[in-house]
Amino acid sequence: MILLWRDAWFKPLADFDIGLDRCSYCKKTFHRIDFVISCGFCDNGIMHDSCANKHILSEHNKQRETKINSNKDRPQQLSYFF
Ligand SMILES: [Zn+2]
Ligand SMILES: [Zn+2]
Secondary structure, eight states: OEEEEESSSEEEEOHHHHOOOBOTTTOOBOOSEEEEEEOSSSOOOEEEHHHHHHHHHHHOHHHHHHHHHHTTTOGGGGGGGO
């Protein structure tokens, strides 16, 4: 299983680094290659890239706005939150 960290670059993660094999949002097992990310706002664990978007939009909408404002100087990171 290869999970790719969505970041400025794609960092391959070995599954023993993660300690879990399913998405903490949709509870589906990760595929052989998946794009994953951990929530920057809470300790929910590793989620699919698309699940993290839904999770952040539903759970952390206010914090997301705050973070966007605090990241104004680094526009390349804003795409994480849209
Ligand atoms: Zn998921
Ligand atoms: Zn969260």
